[in-house]
Amino acid sequence: MFDDIQHRLSDALGRFKVRGKLTEANMQEGLRAVRTALLEADVNYEVVQRFMKRVTEKAAGQELIKSVRPDQQIVKIVHDELIELMGEGDPHIRFEKAGPTVIMLCGLQGSGKTTTCGKLARRLIGLGRKPLMVAADLQRPAAIEQLLVLGRQLDVPVHAEDPAAADPVEVCRKGVLEAEKLGRDTVILDTAGRLHVDDELMGQLKKIEKKVRPHQVYFVCDALTGQDAVASAGAFNEALELDGVIMTKLDGDARGGAALSVRQVTGVPVKFVGMGEKLERLDPFDPERIVGQMLGMGDIVGLVEAAKDAVDEDEARRQQERMARGKFDLDDFRKQIVTMKKMGSVKDLMGKIPGMNQMGAMLEGVDADAEVKRIQGIIDSMTPDERRDPHSIDIGRRRRIASGAGCEPQDVSGLVKQFDAMAAMVKGMSQMSMMDRVRMLSGLGKAGAFNPGAILKTTKQSTGKRLTPKEREKQKKLREKEARRIQKELREKRKGGPNP
Template sequence: MAFEGLTERLQNTMRKLRGKGKISENDLRETMREIRLALLEADVNFKVVKDFVKKVSDRASGSDVMEGLNPAQQIVKIVDEELTEMMGEQDVPLNKSERIPTIIMMVGLQGAGKTTTAGKLANRLKTDNNARPLMIAADVYRPAAVDQLVQVGEQIGVPVFERGTDIDPVEIVREGLAQAKADHNDYVLIDTAGRLQIDEQLMDELANIKELANPDEILLTVDAMTGQNAVATAEGFNDKLDVTGIVLTKLDGDTRGGAALSIRAVTGKPIKFVGEGEKMTDLDVFHPDRMASRILGMGDMLTLIEKTQRDVDEKHAQEMAQKMQENTFNFNDFLDQLEQIQKMGPLDQIMKMIPGMANNPALANVNMDPKDMEHLKAIVYSMTEQERIDSDVLNPSRKRRIAAGSGRPVQEVNRMVKQFNQMKKMMNQISNGNMGGMEQMMGAMGGGSGSGLGGRMQKLAMNQMSRRIKKNKRKRIKKNKKR
């Protein structure tokens, strides 16, 4: 995740504050200094850092904070609120035309992921809004750009209008819009040309396409890994085209993340989407408040829940919940769950959405290698059907046979079976409404359940989970009575 370095620095700073009963003016000055350095190291714009630190310092130095209860906790809250405000306070939806089609013009430098993002957005509109989008291939300069968009369209089942590379891009857009009108497409996404850097020829062409298409949305695709160059790029495109929103790509890459924090403050334009992954489903609405929570290591349970609902089959999840409650969860089900988790993305990213997990010392030495999932699956595949259903039959000789069949050490098989049985026990406790099992599991992962902001978010998440489990339980009872 882009903000790991910043998250670690800010968490360490806040941890020092929490260790103090009272906070002096010197403590506050040192904290502000650490925050300033953390943001600058994350490549946040200097002026943005200066304004941010002043706002936090002014709010935190008041007597209500310094002399009140839990001043450290109040300062964390202030930092969280100011980070959220810096990034835009709330998510901003796509502009939608009163008449069809809604026209979205995708712009950006070459290599920012513009074509892939156009496909991801078209897929999102088709899946979530039941829309009928059309993509127009208007990038006639980059080698294979048209072919790439056509392949993306085939992958997601969205039509692509293209006329090759020998036609003027403005004419391609004109004909593409006529096609969309004839086919009654409700969204049109125009994939325009990029350059390695901003130049007049590119901008004049984009301005001509804008004048013709009169787009409802001009989305600038920005590579988060380019740091402050991303902000300069955004300013350049905005000055010429007056962009309506920004899509930040490669936020899962090895980047310091400063662009995400700076770009809204510098340009005044909202970040509407973020790309974190290579799959066509890896495009999420940008929520400033959730991003601020992630940066401060407080997790992002709402996004995790949404991701689960999107990537995990609802009927399948209900069946699993019933098996957990009836204590019939077995290794076949475990195998299904591993595959469901893999659909959601890298495990380390998922873990960091859980309050208290981001940069948690307890996870510092945990290897989140995707191969570990495959090793677990290999162990289960090496079991007989009886062994998968009833783990009690797994005696030492059977475990040795499984180890040989999966190519894993017998100690690894022993460890997995032991952890499976522990997990099965805790799942049964949770599914029957005993949240002590969840607290035990969170405590084992180092999350804790203290009175701090992270602890309160964990309790909130557990309460939400508890209510959902009880609601599903009532539904099943009602359904059985009707039968």
């Protein structure tokens, strides 16, 4: 997520490594690079101009704070202004005291309205509400069936009619009446979209708004379409007076232009962001966390939340006790892979760990999630005894395991060798606090010594090339050396000793 803007801003902010007072003269080149980075990320031109004016005014002439480098001060200014640019997060939904609260979703075709309808219904259930969904999109043939499927998954009633004989305004009106009859307190209207803004679409939505009088109108915005999405949001806001925006497909947005522009262009707050296809992935919009990822600072809060949902506490406690005794085998590793897969994609998790965003280049050309699945397949092809004692795997066993996993025997050998280095690191980390572990991973990531793709790179990549035994041994030694250095540094820091 936000890979493009992250790399561009990192390069731009790296130009601020100057000494003494920050002046307009020594900031000119760096600010030009920041401006270019934002424009290339598809941020609205006028928004960029206003943003750069505020940053320049705050940064020019600012005195150097003791012990804080000038480039760090600029990062702080840019960080704060980006948060200001996106506005405060506002996930609050105002519910009516009498009768059902009616929420209308609108947007262009393909923006993810119907999926968002299901996600919003699931979120409302979590708030103790009793939603009903209305299939008012009579333009897209599969929209009604899709909403009915989502309704069955969520056990939420759906009001739907024959699209050939129905009128969308009447469908919405009857849907509200049905909600009243069934005692449902919230109605979500899934309206039709078009490939572009047109008079027919707006006319239909205005009729629904006039006849049904929804209490909240949300524009569903596809983040991947960048400025097109922002322009559409502005057009819908002029016609309907939006109450909020829901951004979809944010997990696939490399540029970030829509996320940075939509609030400034429309004046409407972003309520929620959709991340992936799963119904539980509708998150409150949090500008601070999004900016942190754009600037490569990670998202520890998001990482902890993902872990909270995925980790079994009893199993985690047993794992911790085993590691404290120096026990860590391939069976433990497999359990951690399963947990990690529940938390999200490898790329998504790396983006949440501070400093680990720099590791993306090392995984270039590798389908990390597919390779993690293949590693799990190799471990699954082992016997319980082989998982407990990987060194018992001889040539014959390697061939049998490779045959069962659909890979080459050398892939099995590479996994075992890399696991040795990982087991040593995990054993050292077991004595650390959670924050010390994050600091260690961040430090290793910045140094290029900790490579989550090291195991992946022992398998055949898309280029068909392999690491040579010499290269693998070099990687292993580098990781072990850097792990020892950072562990020593953390121990000395806790003792109050020198911190080189």
